[in-house]
Amino acid sequence: MAFAQAVGGTRYVFPDLRTLLARATPLRSGDVLAGVAAESAQERVAAQRALADLPLRHVLAEPVIPYEADEVTRLILDRHDAAAFAPVAHLTVGGLRDWLLSEAATPEALAGLRPGLTPEMVAAVSKICRLQDLVAIAAKCRVTTRFRNTIGLPGTLSIRLQPNDPVDSPRGVAAAILDGLLLGAGDAVIGVNPASDNIDTTIRLLELLDAVRDRYAIPTQTCVLAHVTTTMLAIGRGAPVDLVFQSIGGTEAVNRSFGVSLSLLKEAREAALSLKRGTPGSNVMYFETGQGSALSAEAHHGCDQQTVEARAYAVAREFAPLLVNSVVGFIGPEYLFDGKQITRAGLEDHLCGKLLGLPMGVDVCYTNHAEADQDDMDALLTLLGVAGVTYVMGVPGADDVMLAYQSTSFHDGLYLRAALNKQPAPEFAAWMERMGIEAASGAGELPGRMAPALVGLS
CATH class of the missing domain: 1.10.220.70 (lyase)
Known part of the structure; x- marks a missing residue:
């Protein structure tokens, strides 16, 4: 017609x-x-x-x-x-x-x-x-999910602690985890993007994350953002997998380019559920999306990138995820040229995901060759906070040294919580209080043995 x-x-x-x-x-x-x-x-x-x-x-x-x-x-x-x-x-x-x-x-x-x-x-x-x-x-949409804590409640803002390391060094990952925990990050997930998709490295990082979480009884979930098939292999080898991660898109062809299908995602979810590692809930999937991925894979069928992005949320919704994240500026200026386009896209993605019932986070980010800067990101971060974004990223210094892009720092998350009177997930906030960490400012100190113990775990 x-x-x-x-x-x-x-x-x-x-x-x-x-x-x-x-x-x-x-x-x-x-x-x-x-x-x-x-x-x-x-x-x-x-x-x-x-x-x-x-x-x-x-x-x-x-x-x-x-x-x-x-x-x-x-x-x-x-x-x-x-x-x-x-x-x-x-x-x-x-x-x-x-x-x-x-x-x-x-x-x-x-x-x-x-x-x-x-x-x-x-x-x-x-x-x-x-x-x-x-x-x-x-801002009127309410989406709540649970694994070891409760994410998305009114008045809360969660932060993913992203302790990436360019060579997957356990010591580097442990140092970034300590930094993030001291600054109130980690209630969404402590999630590492591995530099390689090697199964042995994936298991080693999973064991490190789980040891930290278990030793200090942190009410959160951990994830190594390896390909879904790698995570399934890790489950088969007895690794401590909380969440299954996968990048997804809005067409069958783009998902094929990612090496996944709906049936494979279903199989992975069932494998994670079989571990029964969640306590208050069983949302075990973590998805990332981004405008432009379908076009870069020549899998967009002549559709505009924002419509295809919204279709990815139907895929996510099918598997009841704990977290969904639009990495809005990560793909580059070929798809979102400048701060204005990134801002618009981030707010669109957040709205569309929330209307479809997803626990939407946004990686407020840009690549170094985009026409954008941290002022643009401050504006988008604040708009998303007012819009009720479920969670944002916490990256040491806002500069991801492994993925080589600019995101939001632990301090940016603290700013947004303080400016909008938001708190971490309630279980995580109670843990912070027990550990002497001030929820709004990140002030305070963890027990003196925690830092050396983290190094020892690495």
Whole structure:
């Protein structure tokens, strides 16, 4: 079905929903690179107006990637809950935006609506939102998950402690863990990106993380962000695996480029659940996503990168994750050129994930060749905090020496907690108090033997 809209005396025609969504997307370099972006601001406005008038039922009826060609499309449509969709089924995309901003869209109403929303619906809504809309709607979404602690409660902000080391040195990892714990980070997860996907290194790091957690009875979870198949091998060899990590995307083809499928992710989740390592909960999966991954793998099917990103959240939702993280600026300026585009994308990702029921974190980050700086990241970090982001990254000095990109530091997380009166996950906050660490400022000292003991564990 074609869509037409006149703006400024020019009539624009969009041949299908996929094209309409792409042309309506606020400018970003990845869509220009893919050849799907609007050719002018005027064409973009025409597409946004046409999109606002589009009935939600049509979004449901016209998949952007054919059902028979893609297992993610099949997942989206097979899991759609018509009863949950019924209260908004009569609305247009613009009408849904208005409802989401209204007082009727309470946290309880939004939770009930989640199974009735598709990624394409929430992507469409986000494209016609200004930044304050993205913040205001997301702030009303409540998503809570549990493993050894409780993440996402109102009034909380969690931090992933990211103790990466360029050569996977246990001593380097241990030093960064100590730094992060002293500054109140680690309640989301203590998660290491390994420099290699070697199974022996993965197991050694898993054992280090678990030894630290167990020795000091830290109510958190640990993860080595190896490929899902490596983690499954580690489980088979008796390694202490809390969470299974995997990068995912919004099409079957991009997931294939990552070496995964829906069936493999299901198998991995079942393996992790069989270990029964969670205490208050059993959310055992950790996913990372990012706008541009499908285009870089030539697996986007002509869709814009933000719509494909939202489709990745349907994959994540299927496996009840503890954490989902948009690494928004990590892929580079070819996909998000500057601070303005990164800011917009981060808020879009957060909103779309939350509307679909995911515990969304955002890696507020950029690569060194992007037109962005830490001031841009401060602004995005603050906007996300107001929007109720579930967690952010904690990287020593905000400079990841292994992945070679700029993120947020332990001090940045402390700033956001203090500025917005947020606390860590309650179980972790109680542990910090027992250990003499001040939750708001990171002041205080761990027991004098902790630092040498961490070195000894390494």
